[in-house]
Amino acid sequence: MSDEDHKTDCSVVISEVYLYLDLECSDERRQLIQHHLDDCSDCLREYGIEHEVKALVARCCGDERAPQELRERLRMKLSEHVVEVESHEYLP
Numbered sequence: 001m002s003d004e005d006h007k008t009d010c011s012v013v014i015s016e017v018y019l020y021l022d023l024e025c026s027d028e029r030r031q032l033i034q035h036h037l038d039d040c041s042d043c044l045r046e047y048g049i050e051h052e053v054k055a056l057v058a059r060c061c062g063d064e065r066a067p068q069e070l071r072e073r074l075r076m077k078l079s080e081h082v083v084e085v086e087s088h089e090y091l092p
């Protein structure tokens with residue numbers, strides 16, 4: 001009944017992970033993403049960023065932000081995957 005509330009789409013979460021790491025999204029979104037990642041590490045693993053994201057999330061508990069270089073790499077990785085996922089849907 002509440003399926004839509006229950007599960008945030010993995011691709012949505014993944015595409016917002018770098019915003020989350022950058023503290024650029026709202027508290028509400030952060031909670032949503034955090035909750036999803038707690039619940040579903042499969043999506044991180046699938047994108048091959050589980051280790052990086054977990055390390056960054058642990059760091060973000062302090063005041064420190066993710067290092068620029070790592071953020072950029074993550075962003076590139078994510079956009080590649082998002083493009084892949086999107087274009088895949090257009091295939092017959």
Ligand SMILES: [Zn+2]
Pocket residue numbers: 009010013036040041042043044
């Ligand atoms: Zn997921």
